[in-house]
Amino acid sequence: MKKKLALNELRNTCDTGTVVIESADLTQISNPIIGQPRASKALKLGVGIKSDGFNIYASGMAGSGRLTAVKIFVQEPAKSEATPGDWCYVNNFRDPYQPTKLSLPTGRGIAFKKEMKDLIVDVWQSLFKAFESEEYANRRLKVISAFEEQQSQAINVLSERAKEESLLLKQTPWEIITIPMIDGEPLTDEQFGALPQWQQDDLRKKQDKFLDEIKVKLSELRKQEKAVNRELSKLEKDVAIITISSRIEDVAGNYKQVPLVLEYLMDVKNDILDNLAEFLLAHKSQGGNNGQRASNFLNRYEVNVLVDNSELNGAPVIIEQNPTYSNLMGRVEKESYMGTMLTDFTMIRKGSLHAANGGYLIIRVEELLRNYFSWNALKRALKTKEIVIEEAGEQYGFFTTKTLKPEAIPLHVKVILIGHPTYYHLLFSYEPEFKGLFKVKADFDTEMDRTPKGESEYSRFVQYTCKNENLLKPGADAVARVVEYGSRLVSDQHKLSTRFGDIADIVREAHHYALGDKSDHITESHILKAIEEELYRSNLIQEKINEMITTGQLFIDLKGEKTGQINGLSVIDLGDIAFGRPNRITCSVNLGKEGVVAIEREAELSGPIHTKGVMILSGYLSEKYFQNSPASIVARIVFEQSYSEVEGDSASSAELYTILSSLSKLPIKQGIAVTGSVNQKGEVQAIGGVNEKIEGYFEVCRSVGLTGEQGVIIPASNVRNLMLKDEVLKAVSQQQFNIWAVDTIDDGIEILTGVKSGSPVQEGTVAYFVKQALDEYADRMKEFSNQENNAEIV
Template structure:
């Protein structure tokens, strides 16, 4: 049947709009045409059970990111701000820093207070050791020690004098020396002159006094030890008295936080334990240490008392919403940094840095699935975090190093975060099929559709979308004709009068381009002419290959006829997809039939230029011929089918009806009009089935016919199911309205062959024969002749077909 001009295009009537320009409209609140996805996202955000993380799937440009951002920001603003997280030094195990959580804002406050305390400690402790009071107390203890020490040695000296001995010191030692009658030390010569009994007496006394000297020395050492301990304890007591108020102030402020109080207690114990490290180093020793090769700038012992503020949520107005655009391992899970000193890698708990999971803890983390899989180890590590409910900071590169560095094993941070992955549909289904963990951890699927229903409600939302985009980007607004043309283009993008596209990335560009041309022409608003100009300009930027193909046909390099009639030759319609642009290209298809064994030879398949779907379409033709013509005789036919001047791959079954028409023409020897092009797939019963790219196919053939001159007999035959997909260019509609071009819609092969040949197809009679002079009669007659000839030559198939 002829398709009426009004069915070739769906018009959006500007008169239906109640506004004059989009400036009058309220901004759009929400997403258009994604009710299923919005319901899934709302469910996923609301349910708090384990594993109900969300995977948002759909094509780019359908509003996935903008929708999830808006929904998350709205929901997060109503939720509680999560706690701050800090790392503290573990005084029991230096390599395992401890994490603590504090209410929002308290972490930053604690960090600031501890920084102030450390600064004051750094000033107070050196002043304490250099103070006169400390020196006086230390001197007083030293004097007491000297007095007791002097008493010890004075008693020893008196005891030795009574026995005729004296105590002398030399080279750091004390010795017992006998005295002569003059009270002077006895020389060695005088000693030798003494009698044996006298020497024996002196030796005995000397032995006793030496034992006594050893006792006194031991007591002196004990006194020195007591002095050191007493001095150290005095220093501890005095130091704690001097700095204790710094801790008392904070202990009172943070009395409700046990872990903070324990940290302050451990700090005080550590200061007293390391008290000698805080003593000022004498200049001569510092100079000696530098010359010996040690680093001149060592970390202060006070550094261990600081607080590493890992996550600060003090500025949040609700739950955090983090979009991680570069989900590397370290960006997601945090890192432990190092500094190089004297060739060594040094780290500390203060060099632990947070990742996106830490910042999103208590809120929401959004990750692009493609970016996630582009970074090694991140997906598996993310699953571990979800499985164990904790964020563990590890040095991922440690296993690949030849030498082990000094590193830390921080205490894991508990994880409470809703994770949203965004990616193409193929990623979702691949993960669901291949990864058992995926279906446990991402139980919510939010599927963004490419299309929506063409309803008055959605059209109104389209208009508000235009208004919102114009306000947001400070663009010229559209009048009602511009909005109507904009909506029509949305229907063209999906090739369906009853649906509109959801790819707002493309539509946003159209708005900007139309406004560009409106401003260029000095208009205050963008109208339909500017939208058309933007569409045509975009086509012109992209259709170089299309125009070159058309030139090849016009100049005769590629052979395509648009007038006359030929047997076994027909114009098929194909679509070339360039990625950003697709266009229709006519293709000549020829068929040759001859006596054979029922084989249909697809030359594209033999040359390995066709895909499996195209091959299947050709094989269906054998089923059609067997069902219709071989119920009373064997099918003794062979045929070859070829797309002429086709040098690339061919895929799809949209040419199967075209091939069948050419076969019928070849067998009936009835020519096919070359001014008509055909598209559509066919089943074994001869019914025409819908195809894709119908608008591009018709427009491609129309452009060729127009370039050669329209004669009123040219047109295109399409499946009847594709009438609802027609959104043809205005030039095609105008030509059809004038009768210069035609579009026919058919539901069966018989309808199509009548249009192509002008001869009735014919309906089968009750006796199994066909009306004389019809296409089916001529085909059946030729096949009967083939069968008889094959039987005479002994090469036919004598088996009768069965219905």
């Protein structure tokens, strides 16, 4: 089949009459994942199943709206789920290096922190008043007075005994000493030294003997003093217990259903009692010279609220944009004090796993895999169902310094990874535990069916974007153009692109131009301008190539007829733009045995797919023309003025046309460019970038001058891919430019030469002329072989 395409076949236009402009509230979209039934079903399954391992991998191309769609999708069920409780870390009084976790009802974390702060202040004030009270002072004085009286009586008894031994008892601040006396008067050192030796010895013996008695008595007094101190401590503790218990009980009454809090409050009570003196001193010293030390001591009674869900309604939905190890798992911060790095449980900080606990955590897999330790840490947390905060290096034994080991927090979270399909396949193939942890794959397609429902969803998306971002309201003609642009992005008249990021960008840019025109709404012209300006910002290289063609630096013939020469079409993809450009392809034929030879292949500038396409040409020629005789030609084909690798088989039909033209001596119309691959049966197969190729060639023709004889031949199977620009449609409607669709090489050669393709036995046809040329080459090869054989005989 061959035919010149009609105007309505070149683009599937959207009728403005079918576009409905909503007047209702568009702040909510009923189905946030437009045109993705497969992904929606998978997400619904993953969110609904709470069993282990049913985490989700949202697979799709960048720009398909995966992140936004997933976020909106999970937010709705999250609202109806229970709000998780708060998590706190408190001091472990038995081992401060292993802080204790506390799970509190939702919103009680901050309240408990304040209650504890008030409790400590209240306890100190109450203790201060209790210990300053007259009742406590009298009870203490009574105990001390009784001991002092006993001590005084014991000293008096010793003094009387000393006098009996002619000794004077004297008490110093450090000890009790004895001084010899004669006639009731104490001796000085000079007087003692003047005494006879026997008398000195006698006095020393008395002193030593009496000192033994003093030691015994002092030992008894020390025992009494210890007993008194114990009694005073007991008195102090009894008063403290009475004072503290009532305050602790007031707080404990609010947490009867939280046994761990009650246990912690008892630990606080016991710690204050065990460190009563330092506790009282710490409060008194705050703000003074010992303020830092006092503050460090009082920090032991702080409450570190790790996760506060007081303002959360339903389950949390957290998007971690930078999933470093610390951002994911949490960390223990440190601060410098006098050249030393210090830390305690109050410096424990949450990670996104803590924030998402009880809800959903969304992570881009590219970012996750880019950060060291993050993937292994997430995998370990999901397997063990707990969050362990530790230094990243500790997992591998890199650090041995002593640091905090906070108690692990139970983990209940649904993780949704968002990434390219390549990452999914790599993880599935090379990460043994991936399949067990992410059992649900939500596959986002790059396109959706262009049905009335699909067009309606597109319309609602455009209007929702405008309303949500305070853009001007779009008109029906503008929405229709956006729908057509969606088909253009996927190059399919019956599909729409799901790259909603690109769609929204066009609408935003159109809004900008509408404001510049002082329009009250976005029109079709604004959408078209946005599309054109986006192209203009990136097509500098295309314009330079077209300029080289128009100035004759690149040889491209756009009129007349030539034998063995044709304009093939290729696509240059620069990432932000893809555009078509014509390439002159030529063929020379002469006697030989090599068959079809691609000069690019011989020069090692041919990619494997292009090489395959050239070999297919040989297969076609062999089946149609070399059934009864060997090939006796060498046909050299080349891309003229091409100095880089040639890849792809979309030019194989053009290459075959040049070979047929060279053999048949029939000239090809140079105004017609060709694209399409070919198989060994001569069928022309679909190729990619058909819109870019047609429009690229059209731009070249328009810059030189349209003649009405120019056009493009494309595979018939590519007709559904046509979504051409207005300029091309206008030229076609004015019969200045033509587009043909063909099914076979025979169809195409008839358009190019104006001669019927026919069969090798049908006179006046292309096939007949080709066969005649091949037979002539075969005869010449036979004569040449005979001449060589005769020469050898001679």
